[in-house]
Structure formats: C-alpha cells, structure tokens
Amino acid sequence: MQQRLESSRAGRAAISVFIVVTIVSVAVWNLPPSAIKEDALEVTAPYIRATGLNQNWGVFSPNPRRHSLFVFARVRYADGSEEVLSAPRGGRLVGGYWDYRWRKWAEWTSMDENSELWRPAADWFARRARAQGRDPVSVTLVRRWRDLLPPGPGPSRGKWQEYAFYTYPVPGAGEVAAR
Amino acid sequence: MRKAVETWERFWFREVESSTYALLRVAFAVVVLAWTISLAPTLYSFFGDGGILPSHPDGDVGSWGLLQLDSGPAAVTALYLLLLVGALCLLVGFKTRLAAVVVFVCLVSFARRDPWVLNSGDLLVIVLSFYVMLTPSGAALSVDRWLEARTRFWEFPKRSLWPLRLIQVQVSLLYFFAVWAKVRGETWNDGTAVSYAFRIEDLERFPIPAFVTDSLLLVNLITYGTLAVELALAILVWNGKLRPWVLLLGVMLHLGIDYAVRVGFFSYAALVAYIAFLPPETVSAWVHRLRDRMARSRLAWLVPSVEPVEPEGRP
Numbered sequence: 001m002q003q004r005l006e007s008s009r010a011g012r013a014a015i016s017v018f019i020v021v022t023i024v025s026v027a028v029w030n031l032p033p034s035a036i037k038e039d040a041l042e043v044t045a046p047y048i049r050a051t052g053l054n055q056n057w058g059v060f061s062p063n064p065r066r067h068s069l070f071v072f073a074r075v076r077y078a079d080g081s082e083e084v085l086s087a088p089r090g091g092r093l094v095g096g097y098w099d100y101r102w103r104k105w106a107e108w109t110s111m112d113e114n115s116e117l118w119r120p121a122a123d124w125f126a127r128r129a130r131a132q133g134r135d136p137v138s139v140t141l142v143r144r145w146r147d148l149l150p151p152g153p154g155p156s157r158g159k160w161q162e163y164a165f166y167t168y169p170v171p172g173a174g175e176v177a178a179r
Numbered sequence: 180m181r182k183a184v185e186t187w188e189r190f191w192f193r194e195v196e197s198s199t200y201a202l203l204r205v206a207f208a209v210v211v212l213a214w215t216i217s218l219a220p221t222l223y224s225f226f227g228d229g230g231i232l233p234s235h236p237d238g239d240v241g242s243w244g245l246l247q248l249d250s251g252p253a254a255v256t257a258l259y260l261l262l263l264v265g266a267l268c269l270l271v272g273f274k275t276r277l278a279a280v281v282v283f284v285c286l287v288s289f290a291r292r293d294p295w296v297l298n299s300g301d302l303l304v305i306v307l308s309f310y311v312m313l314t315p316s317g318a319a320l321s322v323d324r325w326l327e328a329r330t331r332f333w334e335f336p337k338r339s340l341w342p343l344r345l346i347q348v349q350v351s352l353l354y355f356f357a358v359w360a361k362v363r364g365e366t367w368n369d370g371t372a373v374s375y376a377f378r379i380e381d382l383e384r385f386p387i388p389a390f391v392t393d394s395l396l397l398v399n400l401i402t403y404g405t406l407a408v409e410l411a412l413a414i415l416v417w418n419g420k421l422r423p424w425v426l427l428l429g430v431m432l433h434l435g436i437d438y439a440v441r442v443g444f445f446s447y448a449a450l451v452a453y454i455a456f457l458p459p460e461t462v463s464a465w466v467h468r469l470r471d472r473m474a475r476s477r478l479a480w481l482v483p484s485v486e487p488v489e490p491e492g493r494p
Contacts, residue, residue, distance in 0.1 A: 002315060006339045012192055015341060019191065023348055030356035032363065046241030052287045052309050055302040057357040059445070060376050062364030068380035088220070096384045098217040100441040101225065101296040103381050108295045117232070117295060124224070124231045151374040151393050 026053055068157070069145045071106035073125035074164070078135040078173060085125050110143040110165070122168035137173035141166040191344055196335035197318040198462040199343060201272070203454045204279075204316035207307055208270035210447050211282055214304055215262050217443070218289070226292045227255050235292055244291030245284065261285055269311075272321020279316065283308040300445025303353075307448060310349065314342040320466065325483065332483050333470060335463050346455035347416075353452075355413035358406055367406060370399035377439050384441045408432050416456060426453050 005011035025044040031037040048054045072086040087102035089095065109117045122139040129136040143165055147158035224230045228250045235247045245258060265281035268274055286305045290297055315338040317323040325332055366372035377387045391397050408428045415421045430453070433446035474482045 003338070006192060006341075012188065016187070016191065019341065019345060022345065023352070026349065026352055027356075030352065030359075032359065045239065049239060049241035050243065052283065052290070052305040055299070055306050055353075057299070057353050058360040059299045059357065059442075060372065061357065061360035061367070063366045064372050064376040065379055066366075066375050068378075070381055092384055096441040097213070097443055098220055100298060100382075100443040101221060101301075103441060104298050105225075105231065105296045106381065114295070120233055121231050123233075127229070148375050148378050151371055151398050152395050153393075156378065156389065156393060 021047065022051075022053070029054065030057055065107075067145045067147045069106060069110060069143060071110050071141060071143050073122065074140040074142055075125060075129050075136045076138045076140075077129070078137050083129070083134075085128060109141070112165075115166075118166040119168060122166060123170075126168070126170045135173065136170045138170060139168045140164045141168075191339075191341040193340045194337040195340050195343075196459040196463050197315060197338045198320075198335040198466055199454065199457050199459045200314050200316045200318060200338065201320040201335070202457065202462050202466075203314065203343075203346075203451065204269060204272065204275070204311065205320070206451045206454055207311050208266050208282075210304060210444060210451055211266040211286070211308070212263075212270065213447075214301070214444050215259070215266055218259065221296075222255060222259055223252060225296050226250060226289060227252055230293075232293045232295065236294065238291060242291060243287070245288040246292040250292060258285055258288055262289075269316075272317045272323050275317025275321055275323050276312075279308070279312040279314075283312045298443055298445065300443045300448050303448040303452070304444055306349065307346070307452060310342060310346045313345065315339075329483075333467065335459065335466075343455050346452060350449075350452045350455065351413050351416060353413075353449075354409045358409045358413060361406060361409075367402060370402045371395070373402040373405060374398040379440075382441050383439070385438050387439050405432065422456060426456060429453060 005015065021044075025048050028037060028040040028044045029048050031040075070086065072084050075083045075085055077083070087106060088099060089102070090097075090099040108114050109121055118141055122141055125139045125141075126136045129139075141164070142162055144160060144162045146160045149156055149158060218225075225232070226246060228234065229252075235244070235250060238244070238247075246254060248254070261281060262285035265278045265285060268278035269282055283305075286308050290301065290305055318338055319335045320332075328334075361367040361372070364372065366375060374392045377383075377392050391401075408425075409432075411421075411425045412429050416425045418425075430450060433449050436442055437446035470482055473479060
C-alpha cells in the first residue's frame, strides 16, 4: 500500500504534507520559550503528543545540574526504631541501564512543583517496609545533596546537606503490632 | 517552480536499495529488546497500580496510552510481553510492519503511564519507533522477505527514501536544538559544563579522573568540543565528504557519554539513528561480504542459501 501511495503523484503530495507537518511540529516543540512557540503549540502539540515525538533535546542544558542529589525515605516503625530506605541502585556496568530511571524519578520527586508525587512515593516505601513484616508509622522523604563547585584549584564539592520535604503518616499504622 | 518540485521529489522520493532500512530495523530491535529487558526489575514499581504512581496521570490533548484502561499487574504483564514479542518479530522481520506498530504502541503506553522515570534516551527510543513504523524495514533480510521471495533473499529491493530522510532530518534537528539549548547556559559559554556533568555523583557511571574534571583547560576543550561536534552533526552531516568523519566524531561523543554518565539507552538510540546516514550501496556490500565470510565459516548453517538468480527488475 505504501508503495502504491509513493508511486502516484497524489500519494507523494500527501506524503509531502505529512513530512512538512512533522518537521515543523518537531521544530516548534523544540523552540526556546517565545510567544510564537506558544501560539504554534496550540496547533502542533496534540500531533506531537499523539505521535510520541514529544522529545526535548535539552540534555544537560541550558546547564548541567550543579549538585549531586539523592532522595531517600526515613521510615519510623511502631517499635520506635528507624530505618533508611532508598531507591534501588545497580552496578556500574549493567546497573546503569536500568537504575537511571530511579535517578530521574528522584530528580523530579525532589522538586517542590511535583508535590503530587510525594504521597504515592512515601506510600510505596511504607509498603516496602510492610512487605518485610514491619509496621511503619511514618515515612519522611528526604533530599540529600551537595553542590558541585566550579572546576579549578580548591575543593570540587561542597558539604552534604539534607532536607526533609514530606512526612507521611502511614494509614493503618500499628495494625501489624496489634495482630 | 518545476525545478523546485523535481529537487523535492529527488530528495525525498528517490528509490534506493532497502539494505539501510534492514540494518536500521535490526539495530533498533536490539536496542528495544535491551530496553524491554531493562524494565523487568522495576516493571510493577514504575508502571503498576501498586507502584510509585498508583494512577495514570492525566494527559494533555493528543496524549494516549493503553495502560489508561487498566494498569493492574495482568495488564502491565500483558503489555510487557507484547512489547517483547513485538521486538523479537521486528528483529527477525516477521510481520514487520505490524511488529513495528506494536512496538510503538507499547513504548508510548509505558511512557505515558509514568513519564517521571524516563530520560531523553527513553524518549529517543520512542521517537525512533515512530519513524521505524513508517519504514519498509521488512523489505530485505527478513522472514517476510524469505516467505515472499526466497530465491531473492540476498537482494535489496528498491524503496522510496523518504522515511530514511525523515530520520536524517530528525537527527539533524536533534543536534541543532541541543546546541541552541546549550548556548543559552552560562556553563556551556564559559566552557565548564562538562566538568559539572561528569561530577554529578548520582549520575556517575565510570569515574573520570579528577585531573580532567578539575583542569580548566581540559574541561574547556571538552565542553567546546562537544558543542562543535553537535553543531557538525546538525549541519556538516549533510556534506557527503565530511559525513563519515562527522558521524565518527558523533560515535566517539556518545560512547564517551555512555562511559561516564548513567544515561541508559541514550547513546545507543542515537547511534541507531546514525544508521539512517549510511549509503544503501555500502550497507549492501557489507551484508554480502558478511554473508560470504559466514558461508565459508563454521557458521555457514546460519546463512540462508539460495539459487543464484538475476537481480530483481532485470529481464
């Protein structure tokens, strides 16, 4: 069918329209923020989303992140003890091909504008603790970071800092102990 | 006007041997298979309703995904297996077009279910899946070809160039906008960006020695070199003489990134996209040379043997 389309003049014209629409839409999607982009996106964004072409090519741009960042959960149990749970991390060789998604998740989750991710994340850590037969009463999400200092003489990194950004009282806490 | 139309037709619709399409299909399928296997350890944590995002996020206009209907363990498992089968069929070229559609639908569905766990590499795999769906990638070196014209298995029937061109333009745009986005940042302008990128501990893969990341001279060279290579990949890649060298620099850039940073499949997806720039006659010659070598080796049983026939299209 594709060959039949390509062999006719009308078919090639239709494909040409498709090509132009696709290239223009991809270009508009990747323009820097501007009024013309906003206006054009109203028309092209649905097409870009439907085709899965909603890629942004800004890897490490406009600047790479200038801090290292980890997100972990501090879980408090009914017996008063505490445990730190963190996202899984793989080895350097193979692990790098699956655990990068956890790094991406930590990056997004640590941002204040993504607070809708916090409760589900804390709940997931609580369920992980429960799966080990323990009885979590609260989960606190903590971001741990340190700044990367400009290259050159002197230290290359700042001190580690921590900030507890969300505490989740686990629903039904104490039930395991009661049983 | 007529000349412009002719130029347009020649640029987009010239017919070429389908060998580059076949190589692109196989390489892309290998990346998708690896990508799919890499999802296994975190499948339900990321995409199931018992994971870190229990419900499907609301999509904007045009957004869609099969896991919107159900993201229970059975649905996630079914989609995963479908993707695995689709990637395998794409690899061997069985029901190739259908397999490419299945791969595209499954990839988009996973991406829409939890967009917070995907990086640029994952999105590039999805972008490529859209274009691979448009290519006649089962026309050669495929089970489809074997079933359709067994005696002509080692030939590469000619097909229109436009899907390959579209991938080439996409690659060019990718680097053009990457450079545009970077030159707006101060660290790319003062030549220190690469030092920061290599020192992000949560993204670090294999270490880069401190004498590199701390040396202003070296990080300036690598940072500006990265911008130069990306700009070349956007523009100079269209020059036939410079293309092999530009692509070689691109391969070195991406292997370097893959060594130093946990970027997942970003580098490999980019390298697959480079295949679109390989001249079909060159790829045909490579394939025939490989076939002849294999036929003389202990792997001869792997080479489908066919009676020699006149090439397709000749009387």
